[in-house]
Amino acid sequence: MIETRYLTKTYGKLTALKELNLTIDQGDIYGFIGPNGAGKTTTIRILATLLRPTSGQAFVCGLSVNGQAREIRRKIGYVPDEFGTYEDMTVTEYLEFFGALYGIPPKERKTVIQGVLDLTDLNFKEHAQVDSLSRGMRQRLALSRVLLHDPQVLLLDEPASGLDPRARIEIRELLKELRNMGKTILISSHILSELRELCNKVGIIEQGSLLFSGPLSEAIARVRKGDVVRVRLREGSEGAAALLAEHDFVNAAQLDEEGFVEVRLREQIDDYTFVPEFLVSKGYKILELREEDVDLEDAFMKLTRGQVS
Amino acid sequence: MIGAPVIQRELLSFSRRPRTYAFQTLFLGVLTVGLITWWPPVGVSSADVADRARSIFEYGGYLQLLLLAMLAPAFTASAITEEKRGNTLDLLLLTGTGPVAIVLGKYISRLGILLFLLFLTLPLNFALLSLGGISAGTLLKEVALLCSLAVLATALGVFLSTLATRPAGALLLCYTALGALLAAPYLLKSLGLLQGAVLTSSGVPIEPTVSPLWDMHYVFHPSRHVATESEPTYWWVFPTVSVAASVGLVLFAALLLPRARAINSRLSARRLLEALDFVLGYLFALKPRYRALLARARGQDPGEAIAKHVAKKEARPIGRGNPIYWKEVTVNTVARMKHWWRLNLILIVLMFGSYSVFRRLPPLSPGETNLLSDPMLHKLLVAVLGGLLVLLITVMAATTVSREREDGTLILLATTPMECGTYVAGKTLGILRNVSFLALVPFLHVVIFTAMGLLTPWSLVFLALSIPSALVAATLQGLLVSLMFRTTLKAIVAGIALIVFQFFLPAVCCLPQCNLPATCYYVIEGPGGFGGTATAAITLAIGFGLCVQVVYSFVLYSLIRGGFDQYIGRAG
Structure with a gap:
């Protein structure tokens, strides 16, 4: 559905994107993650036909951004990170205006607008002035706007940025609904916990280069190597730590502040079941065993170096 | 020095903008092309050369005046508005830098750029002096007039920038004010409301005291303003008034600066338009009671007729039309x-x-x-x-x-x-x-x-x-x-x-x-x-x-x- 091949964008001497290769299939919810200035917005704007790539190619629904921009615009819905609103326009007028720009016939417009207002729960604001809406409401209105022409692809640049917790949860629920409708969504965000709930694939970008692109589970598995396992014993924790430290599969073992034995496994060891087996064989009684959780934030922190282009 | 950090930042920022150099090139380029085009050819008598030099000098002066009137607002309209739009004005005020220092810093830095432009034209003027026909005194008067316009236009731009919310608003207001200043005596004169040689009680001709354009004309052709004088004695009135007015505008701008946001919200074009709209609506709209009377006369239900009228006024359907036009x-x-x-x-x-x-x-x-x-x-x-x-x-x-x-x-x-x-x-x-x-x-x-x-x-x-x-x-x-x-x-x-x-x-x-x-x-x-x-x-x-x-x-x-x-x- 979305594909980029060696996509490069430079601004003078600054390279914002370096030969980016990205593939997003139909129905994917793709989380685009990266530090500020990594090239996320540039990529999304190229896909939204707002920027021309310096070199390389980008395709949306099989159409090239170089030369088929107008056709692409009929198939995408783009919500920028920052956008303005028209003064003295009601919510319905705003949607009618964009409906007309997307070429929706006047007879169908009312039904379509009612439909998207229902979906985004904005019916009660249909006569409100757009510039009087809160930020959360505006973001919902922006989603209503991009759904007017029933696009196959949604490009969402930081849709939850600057929203209060309630508005963020509401947007997340709305995006889940869109996911269930089978839309292909490319979403960039800094709120990684929310992306984990929404996305089936992620891409991690830094300094214009894609460091990782693939299923979320694979991203987590990639940083899971060298896990930490924490064990609480009934007694003899210090002796157990010393014994474990000498084990072939263990990199280090020590007591932590809470009295747990913290066992750091060697990088190539994925399976930690040998730890309880070894301890039981040595006569220790295990009260609790915890695997240190690895999430998207860990993956992000381990894969990126905190540099911007 | 008062406002020194602001001046330093402004000058640094100007020096990094390509448009500063573009303006300087444009200003000098237009003048140089004009000078080369009108430069007297070889073999012309010395009297003709002097005549030509005087013409070049005079029209060059008008051209500089016009260019200055165009450039000064462009340089100054964003002076305070950009701080307001970037939310940096409050930060500046919070640093303890007083409003006078901020306004003066903005003013002096922008004025400096314009005066530097005028300074760059001096070699061209001295080249003209070598041809004869112009005295050093006339040259100095012209430079003084141009400087005084720069002083006034910059102050006006900074002042309007304090009042306006957007740079474009300040720019348009500044152009309107300067346009009126340059053209007012001419328009009044063409309508016969200001005669050629009207003098005040002290013998000062009126037009040159209110407009730099006419003051320059007075410097070049004093006899057209004051028949009895051969020298433009009162040419200094406009420059003096300009400097005094500029000081007043800058101080007033400094006084208004801490209240700039409150002033903006009260003085916004939208509010003014709405107020005017309200007054016009009150004066001209058919009152509901008359509409009701009209409905009764037509045998309609008055309440329904009024509701229908309101709904018709408020409905703004796009229909099949061009949405951008709508x-x-x-x-x-x-x-x-x-x-x-x-x-x-x-x-x-x-x-x-x-x-x-x-x-x-x-x-x-x-x-x-x-x-x-x-x-x-x-x-x-x-x-x-x-x-x-x-x-x-x-x-x-x-x-x-x-x-x-x-x-x-x-x-x-x-x-x-x-x-x-x-x-x-x-x-x-x-x-x-x-x-x-x-x-x-x-x-x-x-x-x-x-x-x-x-x-x-x-x-x-x-x-x-x-x-x-x-x-x-x-x-x-x-x-x-x-x-x-x-x-x-x-x-x-x-x-x-x-x-x-x-x-x-x-x-x-x-x-x-x-x-x-x-x-x-x-x-x-x-x-x-x-x-x-x-x-x-x-x-x-x-x-x-x-x-x-x-x-x-x-x-x-x-x-x-x-x-x-x-x-x-x-x-x-």
């Missing part, structure tokens, strides 16, 4: 004013009402006819009205796209499958509709005075051939400028520069077809008609309206179409 005529700042047409009507009635007052005024001297009977006045008036229309439409069009870009709404349009033709047609027709009533003014003027037997009916025909296409071209050139420039400030400056260039074109290439004011001037004639020049007038009107402007509009549209995606793509 937006221009519905939510545009001007269009939002429900009583815009009534305001136009009032202005037109006031304008024509003033004619009847002028008509009753006694002649200025015995034997002279009333001014309104003179076709020359009508030629001038229609030319000025035509020029103002072109200026107004170009500036309106120049703000339309760049403002959407600044407001962050263009990016939303840019990702719709909107065609270039839809966008341009919507914008052009919308702008023309909003000014259509004002565009009728030159026609109405000619209609009235033709009916009174003071102008020939052919003038109306020629005007109808000339004006519509010129207005379409003005809209398209404004749109192109607006698409090309990132900020409204730059778009307005570029639009006005383009208009000034066009207004000078007939003088440069000796073709009156080059702009609307010149064409208007030539196609207006008295009751005697055009006589032997009728064919020339027809050719001029058709040549201007149907050839030059149509071709120009086509070229402009092609340029817009060619770069549309690129220009719109800059939305973000």
Whole structure:
């Protein structure tokens, strides 16, 4: 559905994107993650036909951004990170205006607008002035706007940025609904916990280069190597730590502040079941065993170096 | 030094902007090209060389004055507004830097840039001195006048920047004020309200004391202002008043600075328009009780009739029409004013009402006819009205796209499958509709005075051939400028520069077809008609309206179409 091949964008001497290769299939919810200035917005704007790539190619629904921009615009819905609103326009007028720009016939417009207002729960604001809406409401209105022409692809640049917790949860629920409708969504965000709930694939970008692109589970598995396992014993924790430290599969073992034995496994060891087996064989009684959780934030922190282009 | 950190930051910022150097190059380039073009050829007598030097010096002075009046607002309109828009004004005030230091810092740095520009022209002036015909005293007076205009224009720009919310607002106000300052004595004089040698009780001629343009004229031609004097004795009045006024404006701006946001919210154009709209609505709208009476007379239910009327007024359906046109005529700042047409009507009635007052005024001297009977006045008036229309439409069009870009709404349009033709047609027709009533003014003027037997009916025909296409071209050139420039400030400056260039074109290439004011001037004639020049007038009107402007509009549209995606793509 979305594909980029060696996509490069430079601004003078600054390279914002370096030969980016990205593939997003139909129905994917793709989380685009990266530090500020990594090239996320540039990529999304190229896909939204707002920027021309310096070199390389980008395709949306099989159409090239170089030369088929107008056709692409009929198939995408783009919500920028920052956008303005028209003064003295009601919510319905705003949607009618964009409906007309997307070429929706006047007879169908009312039904379509009612439909998207229902979906985004904005019916009660249909006569409100757009510039009087809160930020959360505006973001919902922006989603209503991009759904007017029933696009196959949604490009969402930081849709939850600057929203209060309630508005963020509401947007997340709305995006889940869109996911269930089978839309292909490319979403960039800094709120990684929310992306984990929404996305089936992620891409991690830094300094214009894609460091990782693939299923979320694979991203987590990639940083899971060298896990930490924490064990609480009934007694003899210090002796157990010393014994474990000498084990072939263990990199280090020590007591932590809470009295747990913290066992750091060697990088190539994925399976930690040998730890309880070894301890039981040595006569220790295990009260609790915890695997240190690895999430998207860990993956992000381990894969990126905190540099911007 | 007071305001030193602000001055340092401003100068650093100016030195990093390419446009600073572009302005300097433009300023010096125009003057140098003028100097080279007019430089006396070899073999001319020394008296002729001196004459030529004096002419170059004089017209060079006027040119510098005009360029300064154009550049000073462009340099100063963003002085405080950019701090307000970037939310950095509060930070500056919180640092303990007082408002006087901030305003002075902004003022001195910008004034420094303009004075540096004038300083760069000194070698050109000294080159002229070597030709003779000009005294060092005249040179010093001219420099003093130009400096005083820079001092005043910068202060005015900084002051208006404190009052305005957007740089474009400050810029337009500043241009209006400077335009009035430069042109007021001339306009008053052409209407006969200010005579050539009116003196105050102390013997100072009036015009040079209120306008730098006339002060410069006074310096070069003192005998045209004060018959008994051979030297321009009172040339220093305007510079002195300018410096005093500048100090006052800067201090007043400093006084207002801490309250700038509160002033902005009270003085916003939107609020003013709404207030005016309310007054007009109150004065003109048919009161509900009369509407009810009317409904009863028609045998309708009054409540239902009023509700239907309100619903009809509030409904703004797009239907099958062009959505961009709908937006221009519905939510545009001007269009939002429900009583815009009534305001136009009032202005037109006031304008024509003033004619009847002028008509009753006694002649200025015995034997002279009333001014309104003179076709020359009508030629001038229609030319000025035509020029103002072109200026107004170009500036309106120049703000339309760049403002959407600044407001962050263009990016939303840019990702719709909107065609270039839809966008341009919507914008052009919308702008023309909003000014259509004002565009009728030159026609109405000619209609009235033709009916009174003071102008020939052919003038109306020629005007109808000339004006519509010129207005379409003005809209398209404004749109192109607006698409090309990132900020409204730059778009307005570029639009006005383009208009000034066009207004000078007939003088440069000796073709009156080059702009609307010149064409208007030539196609207006008295009751005697055009006589032997009728064919020339027809050719001029058709040549201007149907050839030059149509071709120009086509070229402009092609340029817009060619770069549309690129220009719109800059939305973000």
